[in-house]
Amino acid sequence: xxxxxxxxxxxxxxxxxxxxxxxxxxxxxxxxxxxxxxxxxxxxxxxxxxxxxxxxxxxxxxxxxxxxxxxxxxxxxxxxxxxxxxxxxxxxxxxxxxxxxxxxxxxxxxxxxxxx
Amino acid sequence: xxxxxxxxxxxxxxxxxxxxxxxxxxxxxxxxxxxxxxxxxxxxxxxxxxxxxxxxxxxxxxxxxxxxxxxxxxxxxxxxxxxxxxxxxxxxxxxxxxxxxxxxxxxxxxxx
Numbered sequence: 001x002x003x004x005x006x007x008x009x010x011x012x013x014x015x016x017x018x019x020x021x022x023x024x025x026x027x028x029x030x031x032x033x034x035x036x037x038x039x040x041x042x043x044x045x046x047x048x049x050x051x052x053x054x055x056x057x058x059x060x061x062x063x064x065x066x067x068x069x070x071x072x073x074x075x076x077x078x079x080x081x082x083x084x085x086x087x088x089x090x091x092x093x094x095x096x097x098x099x100x101x102x103x104x105x106x107x108x109x110x111x112x113x114x115x116x
Numbered sequence: 117x118x119x120x121x122x123x124x125x126x127x128x129x130x131x132x133x134x135x136x137x138x139x140x141x142x143x144x145x146x147x148x149x150x151x152x153x154x155x156x157x158x159x160x161x162x163x164x165x166x167x168x169x170x171x172x173x174x175x176x177x178x179x180x181x182x183x184x185x186x187x188x189x190x191x192x193x194x195x196x197x198x199x200x201x202x203x204x205x206x207x208x209x210x211x212x213x214x215x216x217x218x219x220x221x222x223x224x225x226x227x228x
Binding site for chain 1: 149151157158159160161204208216217218219220221
């Protein structure tokens with residue numbers, strides 16, 4: 001099946017620094033990727049839809065300047081958490097669609113961000 | 117808006133069947149999904165069903181869809197301890213390119 005890879009899988013940073021998380025579709029092209037955030041013991045919350053070659057679409061309540069999303073190519077989307085604070089600590093997951101026929105989405109392994 | 121509801125916890129004995137239920141609100145949902153999340157891991161797609169189907173079976177998994185009642189269920193036959201995980205129900209309201217709306221997840225605990 002289609003593979004979506006995220007990097008890094010775990011990152012610890014100091015408060016005030018910026019952290020970039022990459023999401024790659026390894027064996028297919030994804031015009032659209034999605035970024036989710038998962039709090040402990042909670043469901044996934046959609047943060048934004050990342051469109052290749054255009055600006056991301058953010059969900060209500062998600063700060064655009066805080067969570068910068070760039071979809072540089074058909075196989076890469078990046079999420080940058082700027083000036084990270086401890087409350088940004090979370091599990092960030094990306095997904096991409098491999099097929100226009102099934103609506104099936106493939107998820108990355110997730111990236112755990114811990115801000116000290 | 118769209119909303120997906122699930123019971124939060126289910127406990128079964130090894131070898132029994134598990135049934136996880138889910139209700140959704142958007143009648144235009146095209147696809148409905150079941151995802152599995154093991155501790156510390158990402159999501160794994162278990163199965164999905166197209167909205168014009170009533171049932172889908174895949175080995176030990178059976179998905180039932182009652183579109184009239186907007187009710188989706190996942191049955192796991194002969195549940196094993198390795199099935200212990202969080203199971204998320206999700207709906208997509210259109211074809212590829214649209215994000216999923218997730219339920220809060222059902223924690224399945226299997227005791228031996």
